[in-house]
Protein backbone atom coordinates (compact mmCIF):
# COMPACT_ATOMS: atom_id res chain seq x y z
CA UNK A 1 0.00 0.00 0.00
CA UNK A 2 3.04 2.34 0.19
CA UNK A 3 3.07 5.08 -2.44
CA UNK A 4 6.53 6.59 -2.96
CA UNK A 5 7.44 5.88 0.65
CA UNK A 6 4.11 7.22 1.91
CA UNK A 7 2.80 4.99 4.69
CA UNK A 8 -0.82 4.70 5.77
CA UNK A 9 0.15 5.23 9.40
CA UNK A 10 3.30 6.44 11.15
CA UNK A 11 3.58 5.92 14.90
CA UNK A 12 5.75 8.31 16.93
CA UNK A 13 7.10 6.47 19.98
CA UNK A 14 8.02 2.84 20.59
CA UNK A 15 6.74 2.48 24.14
CA UNK A 16 4.01 -0.06 24.94
CA UNK A 17 1.34 2.15 23.36
CA UNK A 18 3.22 2.59 20.09
CA UNK A 19 4.11 -1.11 19.93
CA UNK A 20 0.52 -2.17 20.41
CA UNK A 21 -0.54 0.42 17.82
CA UNK A 22 1.93 -1.09 15.34
CA UNK A 23 0.50 -4.54 15.96
CA UNK A 24 -3.02 -3.24 15.53
CA UNK A 25 -2.15 -1.46 12.29
CA UNK A 26 -1.29 -4.89 10.89
CA UNK A 27 -4.54 -6.36 12.16
CA UNK A 28 -6.39 -3.67 10.15
CA UNK A 29 -4.20 -4.05 7.07
CA UNK A 30 -2.61 -0.60 7.29
CA UNK A 31 0.90 -0.19 5.93
CA UNK A 32 2.67 1.27 8.95
CA UNK A 33 6.02 2.27 10.41
CA UNK A 34 7.23 3.26 13.86
CA UNK A 35 9.73 5.98 14.74
CA UNK A 36 11.47 5.94 18.14
CA UNK A 37 13.83 8.55 19.64
CA UNK A 38 15.84 6.12 21.78
CA UNK A 39 18.10 3.36 20.52
CA UNK A 40 15.76 0.74 21.95
CA UNK A 41 12.04 0.02 22.16
CA UNK A 42 9.92 -0.16 25.29
CA UNK A 43 9.55 3.45 26.43
CA UNK A 44 9.31 3.88 30.20
CA UNK A 45 9.44 0.10 30.70
CA UNK A 46 12.89 -0.12 29.09
CA UNK A 47 14.29 3.19 30.35
CA UNK A 48 12.94 3.30 33.88
CA UNK A 49 11.98 -0.13 35.18
CA UNK A 50 13.17 -2.91 32.88
CA UNK A 51 13.85 -5.34 35.74
CA UNK A 52 10.67 -4.64 37.71
CA UNK A 53 7.57 -6.78 37.64
CA UNK A 54 4.32 -5.45 36.20
CA UNK A 55 1.32 -7.02 37.93
CA UNK A 56 -1.62 -5.40 36.15
CA UNK A 57 -1.40 -6.60 32.54
CA UNK A 58 -4.42 -8.60 31.46
CA UNK A 59 -3.47 -12.26 31.31
CA UNK A 60 -0.15 -11.90 33.16
CA UNK A 61 -0.27 -12.28 36.96
CA UNK A 62 3.32 -10.95 36.97
CA UNK A 63 5.68 -10.15 34.12
CA UNK A 64 9.08 -8.44 34.08
CA UNK A 65 8.80 -5.12 32.26
CA UNK A 66 11.58 -6.10 29.82
CA UNK A 67 9.82 -9.39 29.06
CA UNK A 68 6.56 -7.54 28.42
CA UNK A 69 8.39 -5.29 25.95
CA UNK A 70 9.88 -8.34 24.22
CA UNK A 71 6.43 -9.95 23.94
CA UNK A 72 4.86 -6.74 22.62
CA UNK A 73 7.64 -6.43 20.04
CA UNK A 74 7.16 -10.06 18.96
CA UNK A 75 3.45 -9.41 18.55
CA UNK A 76 4.02 -6.20 16.55
CA UNK A 77 6.87 -7.60 14.47
CA UNK A 78 4.80 -10.38 12.91
CA UNK A 79 3.96 -7.86 10.15
CA UNK A 80 7.66 -6.91 9.69
CA UNK A 81 6.89 -3.20 9.50
CA UNK A 82 9.87 -0.81 9.57
CA UNK A 83 10.94 0.35 13.02
CA UNK A 84 13.26 3.37 12.89
CA UNK A 85 15.31 3.70 16.11
CA UNK A 86 17.29 6.81 17.20
CA UNK A 87 14.93 9.03 15.20
CA UNK A 88 13.52 11.80 17.36
CA UNK A 89 10.67 13.59 15.57
CA UNK A 90 11.00 17.34 15.93
CA UNK A 91 8.09 18.63 13.88
CA UNK A 92 5.64 17.74 11.17
CA UNK A 93 3.79 19.53 8.38
CA UNK A 94 1.05 18.62 5.98
CA UNK A 95 1.79 18.60 2.28
CA UNK A 96 -1.20 17.95 0.01
CA UNK A 97 -2.94 15.66 2.52
CA UNK A 98 0.27 13.83 3.45
CA UNK A 99 1.99 14.39 6.78
CA UNK A 100 5.74 14.87 6.59
CA UNK A 101 7.48 14.08 9.88
CA UNK A 102 10.98 15.51 10.32
CA UNK A 103 13.50 13.84 12.62
CA UNK A 104 16.51 15.40 14.37
CA UNK A 105 18.73 13.30 12.09
CA UNK A 106 17.35 15.12 9.05
CA UNK A 107 15.33 12.11 7.85
CA UNK A 108 11.71 12.58 6.77
CA UNK A 109 8.84 10.14 7.16
CA UNK A 110 5.71 10.56 5.01
CA UNK A 111 2.33 9.30 6.06
CA UNK A 112 -1.41 9.59 5.44
CA UNK A 113 -2.14 9.44 9.18
CA UNK A 114 -0.13 9.72 12.38
CA UNK A 115 -0.42 8.14 15.83
CA UNK A 116 1.42 10.14 18.49
CA UNK A 117 2.44 7.76 21.29
CA UNK A 118 5.44 9.62 22.67
CA UNK A 119 4.56 9.24 26.35
CA UNK A 120 6.14 11.92 28.48
CA UNK A 121 8.63 12.85 25.78
CA UNK A 122 12.09 11.59 25.03
CA UNK A 123 13.93 10.36 28.13
CA UNK A 124 17.38 11.48 29.25
CA UNK A 125 18.77 10.50 32.66
CA UNK A 126 19.45 13.35 35.07
CA UNK A 127 23.21 13.52 35.62
CA UNK A 128 25.26 14.30 38.73
CA UNK A 129 27.44 17.37 38.96
CA UNK A 130 30.54 15.27 39.59
CA UNK A 131 33.76 15.46 37.61
CA UNK A 132 34.92 12.43 35.64
CA UNK A 133 31.63 10.54 35.32
CA UNK A 134 31.34 10.41 31.51
CA UNK A 135 34.20 7.98 30.69
CA UNK A 136 32.66 5.38 33.01
CA UNK A 137 29.05 5.68 31.78
CA UNK A 138 27.65 2.32 30.60
CA UNK A 139 30.85 0.65 31.88
CA UNK A 140 30.92 1.17 35.65
CA UNK A 141 28.39 3.98 36.06
CA UNK A 142 24.76 3.33 35.11
CA UNK A 143 21.49 5.25 35.25
CA UNK A 144 19.23 2.23 35.05
CA UNK A 145 19.53 -1.52 35.47
CA UNK A 146 19.09 -3.35 32.22
CA UNK A 147 21.08 -6.41 33.18
CA UNK A 148 21.42 -7.57 36.78
CA UNK A 149 24.52 -9.59 35.88
CA UNK A 150 26.54 -6.37 35.55
CA UNK A 151 26.04 -5.91 39.31
CA UNK A 152 26.48 -9.53 40.38
CA UNK A 153 29.11 -9.98 43.15
CA UNK A 154 30.10 -6.31 42.81
CA UNK A 155 30.44 -3.53 45.40
CA UNK A 156 27.63 -1.21 44.36
CA UNK A 157 26.93 2.39 45.31
CA UNK A 158 23.33 3.50 44.69
CA UNK A 159 22.76 7.27 44.65
CA UNK A 160 19.26 8.68 45.18
CA UNK A 161 16.35 8.71 47.59
CA UNK A 162 13.28 8.02 45.45
CA UNK A 163 11.41 4.77 44.84
CA UNK A 164 13.67 3.87 41.98
CA UNK A 165 16.88 4.19 44.05
CA UNK A 166 15.48 2.29 47.01
CA UNK A 167 13.81 -0.44 44.93
CA UNK A 168 17.09 -1.01 43.10
CA UNK A 169 19.12 -1.00 46.31
CA UNK A 170 16.87 -3.79 47.60
CA UNK A 171 16.91 -5.75 44.34
CA UNK A 172 20.70 -5.45 43.97
CA UNK A 173 21.18 -6.51 47.59
CA UNK A 174 20.12 -9.99 46.38
CA UNK A 175 22.94 -10.27 43.81
CA UNK A 176 25.69 -7.77 44.69
CA UNK A 177 28.58 -8.36 47.09
CA UNK A 178 27.73 -5.16 48.95
CA UNK A 179 25.23 -2.34 48.38
CA UNK A 180 25.68 1.17 49.79
CA UNK A 181 22.93 3.78 49.44
CA UNK A 182 23.46 7.52 49.82
CA UNK A 183 20.90 10.32 49.62
CA UNK A 184 21.67 14.03 49.66
CA UNK A 185 18.27 15.39 50.80
CA UNK A 186 17.01 15.52 54.41
CA UNK A 187 13.94 13.41 53.55
CA UNK A 188 13.26 10.25 51.57
CA UNK A 189 11.17 10.60 48.43
CA UNK A 190 10.17 6.93 48.42
CA UNK A 191 7.24 5.01 49.87
CA UNK A 192 7.51 4.63 53.65
CA UNK A 193 7.20 0.84 53.36
CA UNK A 194 10.18 0.71 50.99
CA UNK A 195 12.28 2.89 53.29
CA UNK A 196 11.49 0.47 56.13
CA UNK A 197 12.49 -2.52 53.99
CA UNK A 198 15.80 -0.86 53.12
CA UNK A 199 16.66 -0.28 56.78
CA UNK A 200 15.77 -3.92 57.54
CA UNK A 201 18.01 -5.17 54.69
CA UNK A 202 21.78 -5.51 54.42
CA UNK A 203 22.02 -2.25 52.47
CA UNK A 204 24.51 0.15 54.08
CA UNK A 205 22.57 3.44 54.26
CA UNK A 206 24.15 6.90 54.58
CA UNK A 207 21.36 9.42 55.14
CA UNK A 208 20.51 12.29 55.42
CA UNK A 209 22.59 14.69 53.33
CA UNK A 210 25.32 12.46 51.95
CA UNK A 211 26.65 12.88 48.45
CA UNK A 212 29.47 11.67 46.22
CA UNK A 213 32.28 14.22 46.22
CA UNK A 214 35.04 12.64 44.17
CA UNK A 215 35.65 9.54 42.05
CA UNK A 216 38.78 7.44 42.63
CA UNK A 217 40.37 6.06 39.48
CA UNK A 218 43.26 3.65 39.15
CA UNK A 219 44.65 2.27 35.86
CA UNK A 220 41.65 3.69 33.99
CA UNK A 221 39.19 1.89 36.27
CA UNK A 222 36.78 3.37 38.76
CA UNK A 223 37.79 2.00 42.15
CA UNK A 224 36.05 4.14 44.74
CA UNK A 225 34.29 7.30 45.79
CA UNK A 226 34.75 9.93 48.47
CA UNK A 227 31.44 10.48 50.23
CA UNK A 228 30.77 13.69 52.13
CA UNK A 229 28.27 14.33 54.90
CA UNK A 230 26.95 17.74 53.85
CA UNK A 231 25.91 18.61 57.42
CA UNK A 232 29.11 17.76 59.31
CA UNK A 233 31.44 18.11 56.24
CA UNK A 234 33.09 14.83 57.31
CA UNK A 235 34.20 12.57 54.49
CA UNK A 236 34.96 8.89 54.08
CA UNK A 237 36.24 6.74 51.23
CA UNK A 238 34.23 3.85 49.84
CA UNK A 239 35.57 1.11 47.54
CA UNK A 240 33.15 0.53 44.68
CA UNK A 241 33.03 -1.44 41.43
CA UNK A 242 29.79 -0.01 40.07
CA UNK A 243 27.67 3.10 40.69
CA UNK A 244 23.95 3.29 39.95
CA UNK A 245 22.69 6.88 39.74
CA UNK A 246 18.92 7.11 40.29
CA UNK A 247 18.25 10.82 40.57
CA UNK A 248 15.47 10.93 38.00
CA UNK A 249 15.00 11.44 34.30
CA UNK A 250 14.62 14.65 32.33
CA UNK A 251 11.86 14.48 29.79
CA UNK A 252 11.70 16.68 26.74
CA UNK A 253 8.04 17.64 26.66
CA UNK A 254 8.57 20.83 24.69
CA UNK A 255 8.72 19.21 21.25
CA UNK A 256 4.94 18.64 21.02
CA UNK A 257 4.41 22.39 20.97
CA UNK A 258 5.67 22.40 17.39
CA UNK A 259 3.33 19.68 16.18
CA UNK A 260 0.33 21.91 15.50
CA UNK A 261 -2.00 19.96 17.79
CA UNK A 262 -4.07 21.51 20.55
CA UNK A 263 -2.49 20.89 23.95
CA UNK A 264 -4.06 20.22 27.33
CA UNK A 265 -1.87 21.88 29.97
CA UNK A 266 1.87 21.78 29.29
CA UNK A 267 2.39 18.07 28.89
CA UNK A 268 -0.61 16.54 27.15
CA UNK A 269 -2.21 16.48 23.72
CA UNK A 270 -5.95 17.06 23.80
CA UNK A 271 -7.94 14.23 22.20
CA UNK A 272 -11.58 13.29 21.78
CA UNK A 273 -11.73 10.21 24.07
CA UNK A 274 -14.23 8.48 21.78
CA UNK A 275 -11.88 8.53 18.78
CA UNK A 276 -8.43 9.60 20.10
CA UNK A 277 -8.28 12.17 17.31
CA UNK A 278 -6.35 15.38 18.04
CA UNK A 279 -7.19 18.81 16.67
CA UNK A 280 -5.55 17.78 13.37
CA UNK A 281 -7.56 15.42 11.15
CA UNK A 282 -5.84 12.08 10.69
CA UNK A 283 -3.54 12.73 13.66
CA UNK A 284 -4.30 10.64 16.75
CA UNK A 285 -2.70 10.47 20.20
CA UNK A 286 -2.71 7.56 22.66
CA UNK A 287 -0.99 6.49 25.86
CA UNK A 288 0.50 8.83 28.45
CA UNK A 289 0.61 11.79 26.06
CA UNK A 290 -3.15 11.72 25.32
CA UNK A 291 -5.17 14.00 27.61
CA UNK A 292 -8.89 13.94 28.33
CA UNK A 293 -11.22 14.05 31.33
CA UNK A 294 -10.76 10.94 33.45
CA UNK A 295 -7.47 9.92 31.81
CA UNK A 296 -5.48 7.13 33.53
CA UNK A 297 -1.83 6.51 32.67
CA UNK A 298 -1.53 2.73 32.55
CA UNK A 299 -0.07 0.36 29.96
CA UNK A 300 -3.46 -1.32 29.51
CA UNK A 301 -5.22 2.01 28.93
CA UNK A 302 -2.60 3.08 26.36
CA UNK A 303 -3.05 -0.20 24.46
CA UNK A 304 -6.82 0.29 24.36
CA UNK A 305 -6.42 3.88 23.15
CA UNK A 306 -3.96 2.77 20.45
CA UNK A 307 -6.44 0.19 19.13
CA UNK A 308 -9.19 2.82 19.06
CA UNK A 309 -6.95 5.29 17.23
CA UNK A 310 -5.84 2.74 14.62
CA UNK A 311 -9.45 1.75 13.86
CA UNK A 312 -10.27 5.44 13.40
CA UNK A 313 -7.25 5.90 11.12
CA UNK A 314 -8.57 3.06 8.91
CA UNK A 315 -11.84 5.00 8.46
CA UNK A 316 -9.95 8.29 7.93
CA UNK A 317 -7.94 6.75 5.08
CA UNK A 318 -10.88 4.81 3.63
CA UNK A 319 -14.26 6.25 4.71
CA UNK A 320 -16.04 3.11 3.41
CA UNK A 321 -14.07 0.81 5.71
CA UNK A 322 -15.71 -0.75 8.75
CA UNK A 323 -14.78 0.88 12.04
CA UNK A 324 -15.06 -2.31 14.07
CA UNK A 325 -12.22 -4.71 13.33
CA UNK A 326 -14.13 -7.92 14.05
CA UNK A 327 -12.69 -10.63 16.29
CA UNK A 328 -9.06 -11.62 15.92
CA UNK A 329 -10.13 -15.20 16.71
CA UNK A 330 -12.05 -15.20 13.40
CA UNK A 331 -9.41 -13.47 11.25
CA UNK A 332 -7.71 -15.25 8.35
CA UNK A 333 -4.39 -13.48 9.01
CA UNK A 334 -4.02 -15.49 12.21
CA UNK A 335 -5.53 -18.71 10.81
CA UNK A 336 -2.20 -20.44 10.19
CA UNK A 337 -1.42 -20.61 13.92
CA UNK A 338 -1.63 -23.87 15.87
Ligand SMILES: Cc1cc2nc3c(=O)[nH]c(=O)nc-3n(C[C@H](O)[C@H](O)[C@H](O)COP(=O)(O)OP(=O)(O)OC[C@H]3O[C@@H](n4cnc5c(N)ncnc54)[C@H](O)[C@@H]3O)c2cc1C
Pocket residue numbers: 012013014015016017018035036037038041042043044045048049053054055056087088089090117118119120121122123255286287288289297298299300302
Ligand atom coordinates in the same frame (compact mmCIF):
# COMPACT_ATOMS: atom_id res chain seq x y z
C1 LIG B 1 8.51 3.42 37.68
C2 LIG B 1 7.22 3.20 36.91
C3 LIG B 1 6.49 2.04 37.10
C4 LIG B 1 5.29 1.83 36.40
N1 LIG B 1 4.59 0.69 36.62
C5 LIG B 1 3.45 0.46 35.90
C6 LIG B 1 2.69 -0.73 36.09
O1 LIG B 1 3.03 -1.58 36.93
N2 LIG B 1 1.57 -0.90 35.33
C7 LIG B 1 1.13 0.01 34.41
O2 LIG B 1 0.13 -0.21 33.73
N3 LIG B 1 1.84 1.18 34.23
C8 LIG B 1 2.96 1.41 34.94
N4 LIG B 1 3.65 2.58 34.76
C9 LIG B 1 3.14 3.55 33.76
C10 LIG B 1 3.50 3.08 32.35
O3 LIG B 1 4.90 2.82 32.27
C11 LIG B 1 3.10 4.14 31.32
O4 LIG B 1 1.70 4.36 31.43
C12 LIG B 1 3.45 3.64 29.92
O5 LIG B 1 4.85 3.46 29.79
C13 LIG B 1 2.96 4.63 28.85
O6 LIG B 1 3.33 4.12 27.61
P1 LIG B 1 3.54 5.06 26.34
O7 LIG B 1 3.95 4.15 25.24
O8 LIG B 1 2.35 5.92 26.18
O9 LIG B 1 4.74 6.04 26.76
P2 LIG B 1 6.26 5.71 27.08
O10 LIG B 1 6.40 4.41 27.76
O11 LIG B 1 6.75 6.91 27.79
O12 LIG B 1 6.95 5.59 25.66
C14 LIG B 1 7.03 6.72 24.82
C15 LIG B 1 8.14 6.49 23.80
O13 LIG B 1 8.14 7.58 22.86
C16 LIG B 1 9.47 7.96 22.58
N5 LIG B 1 9.49 9.35 22.13
C17 LIG B 1 9.30 10.46 22.89
N6 LIG B 1 9.40 11.57 22.14
C18 LIG B 1 9.68 11.15 20.88
C19 LIG B 1 9.91 11.84 19.65
N7 LIG B 1 9.86 13.17 19.59
N8 LIG B 1 10.20 11.11 18.55
C20 LIG B 1 10.24 9.74 18.61
N9 LIG B 1 10.02 9.04 19.76
C21 LIG B 1 9.74 9.75 20.87
C22 LIG B 1 10.18 7.79 23.91
O14 LIG B 1 11.58 7.67 23.72
C23 LIG B 1 9.53 6.50 24.43
O15 LIG B 1 10.23 5.35 24.01
C24 LIG B 1 4.83 2.81 35.46
C25 LIG B 1 5.57 3.98 35.26
C26 LIG B 1 6.76 4.18 35.97
C27 LIG B 1 7.54 5.45 35.73
